[in-house]
Amino acid sequence: MKEKNRSEKMTRRNFLQTTATASALVAGFGVPALFGTAKKGFVDTSVRNVTLNNGIKMPILGFGTLYLTGSEGAEKISAAINHGYRLIDTATIYNNEDAVGEGIKRSGIEREKLFVTSKVWVDDSGYEKTKIAFETSLEKLGLDYLDLYLIHRPRGDVKGSWKAMEELYREKRIRAIGVSNFLPAQLNELMADSSVRPTVNQIEAHAFFQQPGDHDFLNRNDIHMEAWSPFAQGRNGMFTNETIAEIGEKYNKTNAQVCLRWNYQRGVITIPRTSREAHMAENLNIFDFELDESDMNTIAGLDLNTTQFPEWE
Ligand SMILES: NC(=O)c1ccc[n+]([C@@H]2O[C@H](COP(=O)([O-])OP(=O)(O)OC[C@H]3O[C@@H](n4cnc5c(N)ncnc54)[C@H](OP(=O)(O)O)[C@@H]3O)[C@@H](O)[C@H]2O)c1
Numbered sequence: 001m002k003e004k005n006r007s008e009k010m011t012r013r014n015f016l017q018t019t020a021t022a023s024a025l026v027a028g029f030g031v032p033a034l035f036g037t038a039k040k041g042f043v044d045t046s047v048r049n050v051t052l053n054n055g056i057k058m059p060i061l062g063f064g065t066l067y068l069t070g071s072e073g074a075e076k077i078s079a080a081i082n083h084g085y086r087l088i089d090t091a092t093i094y095n096n097e098d099a100v101g102e103g104i105k106r107s108g109i110e111r112e113k114l115f116v117t118s119k120v121w122v123d124d125s126g127y128e129k130t131k132i133a134f135e136t137s138l139e140k141l142g143l144d145y146l147d148l149y150l151i152h153r154p155r156g157d158v159k160g161s162w163k164a165m166e167e168l169y170r171e172k173r174i175r176a177i178g179v180s181n182f183l184p185a186q187l188n189e190l191m192a193d194s195s196v197r198p199t200v201n202q203i204e205a206h207a208f209f210q211q212p213g214d215h216d217f218l219n220r221n222d223i224h225m226e227a228w229s230p231f232a233q234g235r236n237g238m239f240t241n242e243t244i245a246e247i248g249e250k251y252n253k254t255n256a257q258v259c260l261r262w263n264y265q266r267g268v269i270t271i272p273r274t275s276r277e278a279h280m281a282e283n284l285n286i287f288d289f290e291l292d293e294s295d296m297n298t299i300a301g302l303d304l305n306t307t308q309f310p311e312w313e
Helices: 012-016 022-029 032-037 070-083 097-107 127-141 158-170 184-192 212-220 232-237 242-251 255-265 277-284 293-300
Strands: 049-051 057-059 087-089 115-120 146-151 174-180 200-204 224-228
Touching: 070 087, 070 097, 070 277, 087 097, 097 115, 097 127, 115 127, 127 146, 127 158, 146 158, 146 200, 158 174, 158 184, 174 184, 184 212, 200 212, 212 224, 242 255, 242 293, 255 277, 255 293
Parallel strands: 087 115, 115 146, 146 174, 174 200, 200 224
Antiparallel strands: 049 057
16 A cells, blocks of 8 residues: 555554454444553454544544435434444435434534535536535534535536635635545546645545546545445345455455455555444454455456446446
């Protein structure tokens, strides 16, 4: 992993000190950050942070909330926070910002311990509409600032939206701003005409669609890549893929854990979604093993170089 993208606190020593299983630690206490200063013999299972290009720290592993709506969705979000997730990813188009807000409230966590992302949808593109959409999102979430606000898709009046977001950023209503689903050319166009550099581009990225070209471009421009659908929602047999399973067997890890760990070692932020508490714990439990170079190369060989979501194109 490049030094620039290397997440903090991940040292060789952390791994060599490993003896206990992370799952026991996470399941037992639910607050991985407690283990940042663990004494010898314990695993540091805490979710690592990356530092965005404006100096803000963001967890490299978070919780996706697509389809988690209503009271049941709020319960899942609250459970995820209690399991140790601190980065929560929502969007206006998910129609669940109220559920996310309710989940946060139910969890009882202090606001400043969370990193909350939302996104402005294409219908709200443009300066005025984005300003209104932002206020609506905050109101639904029951928050008075966002940690990260993204342009969901590169459609409509992108520059107008960005100008609104730059202002909100300067007014400290948002700690970082970024984009989603932008191609390098679209990012270049945006950056040529703006005064705040995007911190993040959230794009589809998983073992079957790895996006190495976009990843290089983003690294060169000091923009973090964030992977949506890191499991491709299980499409193309991701959870049963034999190549991934063989790698997982070496470390006693599941396909899901190998997939998340692979993105982590590439310096890519991931936001897996699950409704099940067992999977919430499993997906957090990726900080006590390390894929070696041959594993990384084997997974690189699984790239199909095409989206698993053609219906969203
Ligand atoms: N910016 C964008 O355009 C965009 C687009 C899509 C998604 N996103 C964001 O990215 C997040 C993640 O993507 P996603 O929700 O599409 O899908 P995903 O995280 O790739 O996959 C979710 C599916 O994986 C299953 N799963 C989770 N953990 C598992 C485990 N350990 N073992 C087996 N199955 C497991 C879940 O089922 P169970 O509930 O049964 O565990 C669920 O069916 C979204 O929630 C959203 O926040 C953004």
